[in-house]
Amino acid sequence: MSRALAGRCREVVLHTGQHYSAALSGALVEELQVRVDRWLEVGSGSHAEQTARTLLGVEAAIAADRPDAVLLRGDTNSTLGAALAAAKAIVPIVHTEAGARSFDRTMPEELNRLVVDRLASVLCCSSEQGVANLAAEGIAKGVGVTGDVTVDAVCANAPTESEAAAIAAGLDLAPEAFALATLHRAANTDDAARLRGILTGLGRVGLPVVLALHPRTAAAMSREGIAVPRSVRVVEPLAYRTTLGLLRVARVCLTDSGGLQKEAYVLGTPCVTLRDSTEWSETVTAGWNRLVGADPERIAAVARDFMPPASRPELYGDGHAASRIADAALTA
DSSP states (O other), X not given: OHHHHTTTSOOOOEEOOSSOXXXXXXXXXXXXXOOOSEEOOOOSOOHHHHHHHHHHHHHHHHHHHOOSOXXXXXXXHHHHHHHHHHHHTTXXXXXXXXXXXXXXXXXXXXXXXXXXXXXXXXXXXXXXXHHHHHHHTTOOXXXXXXXXXXXXXXXXXXXXXXXXXXXXXXXXXXXXXXEEEEEOOHHHHSOXXXXXXXXHHHTTSSSOEEEEEOHHXXXXXXXXXXXXXXXXXXXXXXXXXXXXXXXXXXXXXXXXXXHHHHHHHHHTOOEEESSSOOSXXXXXXXXXXXXXXXXXXXXXXXXXXXXXXXXXXXXXXXXXXXXXXXXXXXXX
């Protein structure tokens, strides 16, 4: 987004500090050369704590910088907190990934999406499905399809096939002969039965599984005394381009991440989603994503037998979403 806005306005970039480990935050900022103007240091905590700390931090930034609009992405607690701060300061909100819905209100992210989209003035949808979801809720003003900046980021940063094969070889992996897995959502990590079921399923995939272990997941496994199956190789959280490289040449991706579902789709890798619902239902409809929950037998069976269709429609744009979002933001 910063490149798309450069020279067109004064931009102030806030980093919430919601991810504060070097692997999940600092390294990514450095790798993508993101300029950060204010660090809010929100840190971890309950949903209320993270939302409140973000609200306070963004409120102070709005008072200091007097923006004409606040641009927000996604559905995190920090997105909600920033939206509340902007709305109370009467600053227009531009929401990207607007209209994404899982229709599962047990997901904290779903509640965040519903509130932020009600507060936003400009709603930039990743796909036509987002527009339809908003229309069903009576939201039509300020709504448009821009595509998704995830596609922009993948197009700009994904290694080539040969580069991806070399990344895999560095981990003693052969292309199309391993699975890439991530697991971090509280619904999975805070429920010992679900966590155990998912890890058991990963161990039955029939392929070597590379599990990029999130700190929350590691802590939960330690707390519950859950061991990693022998066929699962645990690695530290991976750099962004390394993740994209492995994802490009993996036989299958198993994840509970919303972003990785879209990245897998863009790169043409079948995705097995370790959840009961997804906000990116288009990928399921297209046949490239399957929802399996936490049942170990279903996880293993779907991962082993998953054969997506030959076609893969362009769901989330052509890699130029940022410029369209910038155009929309400058009219807020």
